[in-house]
Amino acid sequence: MNTQHTTAQSALRSAVHTEGQLAGQLSALGVEAGGVLMVHASMRSVGPAGPEPGRGSESVLRALRTALGPAGTLVVPTFTPENSDTSPYYRDAIRGLGPEAVAALRDRMPPFDPALTPAPTMGILAETTRRAPGALRSGHPQTSFAALGPEAGKVVAGHRPDCHLGEDSPLARLYDMRAQVLLLGVGFDRCTAFHLAEYRVPGPPRRDYRCVVAHDGVRRWWRYEDVDLDDGDFAALGADFADSGAPGPVRSGPVGSATARLFRFRDAVDFARNWLPAHRS
Known part of the structure; x- marks a missing residue:
């Protein structure tokens, strides 16, 4: 192992990145001023940011908004698997529990x-964006999105509660708005845009979902049917998309201590719509 290289990497991870530096890196990567940008991020990968310890996500949020400019709109997923008993999160939570403990957990699941x-599984940047003044959030009880900026209302409007990530979700709005996608220190396995393609292949498989909602102030379980979503092959799909070079490039570069990838939402969905039928039975 190259000790000098390892030491340099460690120094980069421990460096405190300024908001100006981060905004400059985002603009150099190709984040468009006045555009619409969906972000998936790992603050651990980005490293320490801003002048206040423990508040790096606020600095990254400000850097993103600086790069987008006052006319730009930022979008993040704010999914909530914690209130569903058909989610992988729930299956992990009840593993090894007895019937009484499972029943108690179900009783505690909030609508x-x-x-x-909150959306704790989505990461601290998503939570910081969701709580920011002026943020709007779509109404799906499982796969909501939060948005900040002039187009936020358009992005989150009309998210039908029985449509996770299809034509009646913010993903379809982002496709129409020619949004960009930023993977900030995370891989293509986190690329939510690919899910829209699952709705656009012929005859997508469907299944039942169930979650806790509030109806007229009363907590209840709600069952609905939607496309059977599967991100298990998104890493392979993303690798092929990045290698394809068409229809649009995937740009890669440093943002803080992280490697970031930037690409067009529409390019990713169109590629995935052709890739999925060829690689899934």
Whole structure:
């Protein structure tokens, strides 16, 4: 192992990145001023940011908004698998529990409230964006999105509660708006845009979902049917997309201590729509 290289990497990870530096790197990568940008991020990968320890996500959020400019709109996923008993999160939570413990856990599962329900599994940057003044959030009880900026209302409007990530979700709006996608220190396995392609292949498989909602102030379980979503092959799909070079490039570069990838939402979905039928039975 190259000790000098390892030492340099460690120094980069421990360096405190300024908001100006981060905004400059985002612009150099190709984030468009005045555009619409969906972000998936790992703050651990980005490293320490801003002048206040422990508040790096706020600095990264400000850097993103600086790069987008006042006319730009930022979008993040704010999914909530914690209130569903058909999610992988739930299956992990009940593993090894007895019937009484499972029943107690189910009784504690809160109904979704777009104004209050946190999204802890989505990462601290998504939570920081969701809580930011002026942020709007879509109403799906499982796969909501939060948005900040002039186009936020258009992005989150009309998210039908029985449509996770299809034509009646913010993903379809982002496709129409020619948004960009930023993977900030995360891989293509986190690329939500690919899910829209699952709706656009012929005859997508469907299944039942169930979650806790509030109806007229009363907590209840709600069952609905939607496309059977599967991100298990998104890493392979993303690798092929990045290698394809068409229809649009995937740009890669440093943002803080992280490697970032930037690409067009529409390019990713169109590529995936052709890739999925060829690689899934």
